[in-house]
Amino acid sequence: MRWLFELHQTQPIAHAIGALAFVCVLGMFLGSLKFRGVGLGTAGVLFAGIIVGHFGQPVDHATLDFVKEFGLVLFVFTIGLQLGPGFFAALREKGLKMNLLAAAVVVIGAIAAPLAAKLGGFDPAAVLGIYSGATTNTPALGAGTQAISTMEGVSADQLGMPALAYAVTYPAAIVAIIGTLLVLKQVFSINAPKEADEFAAANRRQVDPLERRTLEVGNPNLEGIRLAEVPGRLEAGVTISRLRHGSETLIAHEESSLHLGDLLVAVGTPGALDRFERVIGHRSEEDLAVVESNITFRRVAVTDRAVLGKTVSQLGLDKRFDVAVTRVTRADLEMSAIPGLRLQFGDQVQIVGSAADLDRAAKVLGNSLKELNETHFIPLFIGIVMGIALGTLPIMVPGMPQPVKLGLAGGPLIVALILGRVGRIRRQVWHMPVNTNLAFREFGIALFFAAVGLGAGAKFFATVFSATGLQWLLAGIAVTMVPLLLVGVFARVVLKMNFMDLSGLLAGSMTDPPALAFASNIAGSDAPTVGYATVYPLTTLMRILSAQVLAIALFG
Template sequence: MSDIALTVSVLALVAVVGLWIGNIKVRGVGFGIGGVLFGGIIVGHFVDQAGVTLSGDMLHFIQEFGLILFVYTIGIQVGPGFFASLRVSGLRLNLFAVLIVIMGGLVTAILHKIFAIPLPVVLGIFSGAVTNTPALGAGQQILRDLGTPVDLVDQMGMSYAMAYPFGICGILLTMWLMRLIFRVNVEAEAQKHESSLANGHSLIQTMNIRVENPNLNNMAIQDVPILNSDKIICSRLKRDDTLMVPSPGTIIQAGDLLHLVGQPTDLHNAQLVIGKEVDTSLSTRGTDLRVERVVVTNEKVLGKRIRDLHFKERYDVVISRLNRAGVELVASSDASLQFGDILNLVGRPASIDAVANVVGNAQQKLQQVQMLPVFIGIGLGVLLGSIPLFVPGFPVALKLGLAGGPLIMALILGRIGSIGKLYWFMPPSANLALRELGIVLFLAVVGLKSGGDFVDTLTQGEGLSWIGYGIFITAIPLITVGLLARIFAKMNYLTLCGMLAGSMTDPPALAFANNLHATSGAAALSYATVYPLVMFLRIITPQLLALLLCLFAGGLAIYGYLRWLRNEKAMRLKEDLPYTHSLLIISVILMIVAVIVMGLVLYAG
C-alpha cells in the first residue's frame, strides 16, 4: 500500500472511531466533534505500537488545510452578525465574555510562571481548558513560527487532550454552581426574560398608533421627522375601512391608524409624537394587500441600496423589515442588499410578485455554492495571515497565521456580502459540511501525532498535573465572571448560562443550557450574541499569550525559553535590555486594557 493510501486509510479509521466516541452522550452531554481527537489518540497509540510510519508532510498539509477550512467557514457564518454583536445592545454580554477570555490568559500566565510549564504544553492546556480547537491550531502555528522543535509542538496536542474533558464538564459545573449559590428558580428567570423582551430591548417590533396630534393633520409622511427617518418604517395605513400601503407623499389625517416597525425606543418616541397606541388590527386579511417574505438572489441588485431600487414608487410595495443571517433589522433606505437577505414585503399580490422577480426569490440558488469566492477568500486569508507584524525588540515577527488570517478575511467578506457578481453567502448545509470536514481532518491528525506518547504521559509523566492546571484555567474565569455578572449586573440566569457557553464556544454547554428551560430562548440568544467576537479572540489569544506571560516574567522568561530552544548561550543583561523594555511596555499596555475592560463591565452592568 502506498504512503498516500495508508495515510488516508488511517485518517478514515480515526474519523470513524472519533465520531462514534463523539456520539456517546451521558445525560445529553458528549464530546461531539471533539471525540475525533480521542479517536486519533487511540488509533495513534496502536499505530505507534505496530511501528507503522505515516507521511509526515502529508499529515502536516492535511492538518493545516483542515484548520483553514474550519476557521474560514466559521468566519463566513458569523461575519454578518459579528459587527452587529458589538453594538450597544450586546455590549454588556460581550464585555463579560471578553473578560473571561482575558482572565483565562492571565491564569495561564500565572501557572506558567509558578510551575515553569513549557510554553507548548501550557498553550495546549489553555486551548483544551477552553474547549476551543481553533486555538490549538493557532498556538501550534505560532510555535512553528518561533522555531519550536516539532516534537515540542506535538506536545501541545497531547496537553490539549488532557485538559479538554474537564473543559466541557467545568462549564456545566459552573452553571450548576451558579444555580445553587443564588437559589435560582429557572421558571421565574424564563418569565423575567420574556418580560424583558416584551419591554423591547433591542428587538424589532411593531406598533399600531392612531394619529391624534392635530399638528400632523394633513401633513405628508415625509414631512413628519419621526416617520421620515431610517429608524421607523410605516408599512400600512388604515383610514376608515380602507387599508393602504403609504408612500412618503401620503397625507395623514387625524384618526388614521399607522402600522409602524422599528426598535422599541423609537416606536415609543413615535407614539409620543403621533398619538395613542391602539389594539386595533391592521391585518391584511380580507383586503387586497398581502404580506410576503422574499429572498434576495439576483446578482444584479446585490450591493444596491433599498432607496435606489424605488420599490414604493414603481410597485407600491414597502419593505417593512429585513432579515440578514437570522438578525431582524429595520429596512432603512440606506441598507444595501446582500445575497440571502430576506425581505418582508407589504403590497398588492401582483406588485409583490413583480418585486420578487426583481430581487430574484429563487430558493434553489440558496442551495448552490459559488466555489470561486470560496477559494478567493481562502487565498486572501492565507496571504493576510502571512503578513509579518514587527514588534520592536521581539525576536520574530508576529503573524495572524493560517488560523487568524482566513478567519479575519472571512469575517470581512461575510460582512461585505458581495462584490459585483461575487457573493460570499454559503448555504448553511454546505457551510456545516465544509466546517465539519475541516475540523475532523485537523483533529484526526492532532490525535494521531499525540497518540504515541499519550498513555505514558498520563500514567508515568505529568498528565495528571496537566489536568489539574486545566481545571484552574477553566474554573477560575467562569466562576469569577459568573459571580460578577449575577451580583453586580443582575444578569438573568438563563442569559448567563448562554453567555458562559458562548465564552467557551462550546455547543454541548449550549445544549445543556437550552435544556434548563424547554421554551425559553434566552441561553441561545446570549450564546449567539457573544459567539462571533469570542471565536475571533480565542483564535488570536494563543499568539498573544506569549506577550501576556510577560506580565509575570518581565520579558526574561520568554527570552530565555526561546534561547533555550535554539541551544544558545544566555546573553548578558546589558544586551537583554532593549528586548526586555519592549516586552514590559507591551505588558503595561495589556494590563491597562484588562483594567479598562473590567471597568466597562461594571459600568455596563
C-alpha cells in the same frame, strides 16, 4: 488482505486518507454517545485518532500536516462568516460588558498556564497544550503549534507535545467547566428556569415587534399634501402600504395625496405607530388590509446582484410596478422598510400590490431559492486567500522579540468576520447557507482533530499514565476553573448578571459547546446561546493571539 496491511508502505497517501476517514467515523460515533445529555461531539474524533495512532501503522506526516492546516482554515473561516453580521453589533451596550468579562477569563487563563507550568516544572511546549486543552479551544492549539513550528531550536518531541497535553487536559476541562456552572448555581441558590423566564421577559421588552394599523386622516393640515411630506413618518420608521380614498383602495406611493377621511395601512413598532397616529388623526376600527380587493402581499427573497446595496427608495418599486415595500426581515430581525434601508443578499422583503405587479417586482428582486441555497465558491476561495495572506503577515508589536502572526487560525477568522459583516464587494457575495456552513465547519474540525490525534497517538498513553500526565491534568483543571470562578463571582455579585447571560458568557469564554448544551438543559431554555454567541468571536480571536504570545514568550 496482506495488501491492506502493507498500504502504509506501498501507497502512503491512500493509507493516510483511509486512516483519516476511519478515524472520523469512529470519532463521530464516540462523540454521539452522551452522559446526562452531554457528549464530546466532534471532539470525539481527537480521541479516536489517538487510539488509531497508537495501535495502527504510522501515517504519512506530510499528508497529516496538510490536512490539519486545511481543516483548521475551513473551521475558523466558516465560523467567521456566520458570526460576522452580528459580531460588531455585539460589542455595543451589554455586548461590550460581556466581552470585557470574557476577555478577563482569557487573560487570567493565559497567566495561570505558565505559572502552573513553572510550579510543576513542565516543558514550555506543554504549556501551549495545557492552555488550549484547559480552555477547550482548538484554534488556540493550532495557532500555538504552528507558532513554535516556525521557531529554531524546537525539537520534534516538543512539536508533538502541545497535542499530547491538549488531549490529556481537554476531557477534564469539559467536566470542570460544567462543574463551575454547578458550583455557581449552588453557591448563589440560582433557580435557572425562573431566571430563564426573567431573561425572556426582559428581552421581549427590548425588541419591539412590528404591527399593522389602519389610520384615518383627521388632521386638516394634511389635506392635499403628499405622503412623502407627512411630518415624522420617516423619523418614526413607519411605512404605508395601502391607501383608500372614497371607495377605491390603492397602493400607497410617496407622491400619493392625502385627504380628510382617507384610510391608511401603516406598519411600524407600537410606539412609532402611536406617534404617527397623533399626526394623522385617529385609529380606524376597520382593518383595510383584510378588505376584499385585488391587492395582496408576498414575501420575496433578495437574490439579484443588481439590487444589492440599493435602498428601498432607489429601487422605486412603487413607481415602476405600483408595489409597496413594507417590511424587511434580515436573519431573525424584522425591520420597517424605510426608504433609506439598503438591501442585502438573502433579505426577505414583504411587498404589497396586485398579483401581476408582485410577479414583476419579485423578478427584479430575484426571489431565487436556488441562489439562496447555493454556496458561492469564488468569494469563498477569495476569502481564504485573503485570510492566509493576513495570517502569514508579520506584525511588529513593541516589546515582543519576534513579529506576531495571526496564523492560519487568526487570519482567516478576522477576514471572514469582516467579509461576513460587509456581505458583498461589487458582485461577489459572501453568503453561505446555514446547513452548508455547518457541514464545512464540522468537516474542517473533524479533519483537524483526526490529524492531531493520529500525530499524537504514538506517545499518548505513555504520557497520560505517567506522573507528568497527572500533573498536566491537575494544572489544566486549575487553568479552567480559576478564571471562571473569579469572573463568575464578580459578574453575579457586583454586576447582578442573570444566570442565562452568565452561563452563556462562561461557556462562550471557553468556546465550549458541551457547556452551552448543559447550561441550556438546566435552564430548560436556549437563552444562554445569546451570551455564548456574543462573546464567542472575540474570545476565539483572543485565544488564538494569546497562544501565539505564549509561544513567543516561552520560546522567543
